[in-house]
Amino acid sequence: MDVLTAANRLSRSFAPWRILALALAMTFWSSAGPATAQTADTTVAAEAGPVAASDRSPLAPLPLSSPRATFESFQTLSQEAVDTILEAIDVASNNTAFFDTAEVRALKAEGVEELMKAAQTLDLSAVAPESRETVGVDSVLLLKEILERIDLPEISEVPLSVDAAPGSDRPIWTIPETEIRMVGTPDANGTLRYKFSPETVRRLPEFYARVRHLPQQTGSEVDFYRTFTLGPGLSAPIELYSTLTRLPPSLLRDYAGQAAWQWLAFGAVTLVIIGGCVILLVRAFGRPATGWHARRAVSLLVVVALLGVYRWLNDDIINMTGRVQTLIEEIVLLLQGLTLAAFVVLVFNSLARRIWTVPGVKREGLDASLVRLAIRLTGIILAGFVLATVATRLGMPLYGVVASLGVGGLALALAVRPTLENFIGGIILYADRPVSVGDMCKFGGVQGTVEAIGLRSTKIRAVDRTLVTVQNSDFAEMSITNFSRRDGNLLQFDFGVRPDADGSEVMKAIAEVAAQLRDDPRIQKDSVRVQVRETPEADLQLEVRAHSLLADWSSFLEMRHKILVSVLDTLKPHGILRHDGELANG
Incomplete structure (x- = not known):
């Protein structure tokens, strides 16, 4: 195969994960030298005509103001991508480096950028954000193949403006004799921007299947979309590509858009990576864990990394394409999101348990319970944020989910009302x-x-x-x-007084007891009260009242006992106690 033929193939393959494989294949197959490569470059450029977009500012928006502008943007950017990639191959053929030089990498990056700009002519709003790049590039490749197999109007015949379609408030232009449509949609500034409709993007594989048997307008007989779809991905080494070209025809046969060898490699990678993740999780969570659950946390992070490797292998090595790759991307993202959410909850639950080990924090206290609750709620909120981000990337309508949670939350609140009341009581x-x-x-x-x-x-x-x-x-x-919580304790004694007691002895006893109490540093001096009163039963009692400065109950009881004995010893010599010192109350 000469460079011209290879370049002709290359002009019909735009998926970025295929560019390196194609460039390596061109370098491997080519033996004609730089002059032949230059001839291929010149030939393709001459067929495409002048590159009108080369004079645009890098910050200028893509011209999509009319069907003609959108159609021309798609054709021009596609050709620019081809020219840039061919230039990269030409540069690579002039050196003997195994890996790409900085110049080649820059040219390929520029080509990929132009390819992604071409995808801006497609309305991908119906595609999940996570898969828009994959679907966009595949759609550009499919649309390019389709347009090369049908009769297209001259660029001057493509309208600059169209009226709104019957039954619709948006203008629609359809390529004659096809179902390929452009729809004008107002942007944030109210300016109409024409893009190939979401319905067209969705049906591109169907359209391709209808026209793939038709001859190409360029005269080539090679179905390059199918040829390079069945090849390895962006990161595949040249040795792998060379080996695949020598496989038996049965392994290169197309099954549901993928080669047989790709399905076999996909099954093997799935068995190894996904099986390894399952075994890792079973070992980590199948046994009791203590402390920080470090083994489980590390296992979850390893699973996230393995899922990323799984996606990379299928995308850049095996080169699974189309709907299969889209499903892989979405499923991997969902599993990574769930695993990361579980990791966040696990880490924050471990932090909550560590609160018990902090010096001075009582495990049974409300403070520890509330701090643990706050930490766990933070983990749940962060995990919810991770899942919400994943849902957004998957194109799920979060407003519907939030509305459902609102109704479900109300029902849940009614069902757990007693628990909520107790929780609020704990907060109080x-x-x-x-x-x-x-x-x-x-x-x-x-x-x-x-x-x-x-x-x-x-x-x-x-x-x-x-x-x-x-x-x-x-x-x-x-x-x-x-x-x-008392700042002290009340010291209180009531002694029965004999009705025939000598009044002077009673006054002496009162003075001595009051002085004794005031001299005690553990008693508040101005709180001392010692007096005689008459009970409802007409008995006389000697009341002793004072506030102790001891707040600790055990210390107070010990002090009370000693003071009571001391007061009794003071009162007995005066002979005023009824029944030899009967204690009425104490």
Whole structure:
């Protein structure tokens, strides 16, 4: 095969993942030298005519203001891409480097850029964003093959403007004797931009199947779309390409748009990569995990990377094309999104569990529970963002999903109303902080020590050692007495006084007890009250009242015991206590 024939093939293949394979094949097959390559370049350029777009500014928008402008843009950009790629091959043929030089890489990048600009003449709004590049390039290739097999009007016969089609508010132009249509759609500024319609893009494989048996206008007898679709991808080395050309015809036969060897390679890669991912996940999640779940987290990241390798192998090595490659891209993106979402949730759940290990944080406390909840909710929100991004890339209508979540959320809220009430009660307890873990409190006739405060309920260890569980919604509405929050304790004694006691002895006893209490540094001096009062039963009692500065209950009880004994020792010599010092109340 000479360079001219190879160049003629190249002019009909525009998919970017095929460009390197074609360039390598041209370099491998060519032996004519730079003069022949130059002749091919000149021949193609002469057939295409002048490149009108070469004088445009790089920032100028693509001319799509009329059917003629769009048609001419498609034809011109296609030819520019061919010329640039042929120039890259010409440059590559003049050096002996195995890998592309910087100049060749720049020329191929320019050719790919022009190819992607040609895809702008297609309305790909009905295609998922993740697959638009693949579908766009394939569609450009298909449309180019189709247009070369049918009679086209002269460029001067393509209209500059058309009226709106019957029953439609948009202008439509159809290539004569075909179903290939351009539709004028207003852009953000209200300017009509004509593009090949989404229906046309969708039906291009059908149109190609109808005309593939027709002779090409260029006189070539080679179906280059089929030939290079069945070849290896962009990253395939030349040795692989050479090996594939020597395969038996049965392995090069076309089955549903792919060669037999491509289906075999696809099955092998799928078995190895996807099977490896499944085995990795089963080993990571099939056993109990502790700590940071590092093994599981790393396994999820490895799965994401393997899925990326799987997509690259199918795209750039095996060269799966058409709808098959689109499905691969969408499925891989979905699996990567789900895996990344699971990774985010796993990491944030591990962070939430680490809160218990922070010094000074009580595992049973409400603070720890709320911090853990906040961390987990953050992980869920980030995972939701990942899934929303994936859904957007797949072209899913998020507004419908959000609306469904709104209705479903209302139904869920009604179903879990008691749980929500308890959760809100936990938030109220967190905001007001009437009790904390370890506090001695009294509520609703129950007295005990708080052992745990959760998001749903609070657990109290009663004084009889029973465990009382109270729903947060009820606990937040109760009147709670927190003994542990006192800044001190009331010291209170009542002693029975003999009715025939000497008044002077009573006054002496009162003065001595008051002085004794005021001298104690653990008692607030101005709170000391010692006096005699008459009870409803007409008995006399000596009341001793003072505020202790000790807030700790155990320390207070020890102090109270010692002070009581000391006060009794002070009162007994005065002989004023009824029944030899009977303690009425204490």
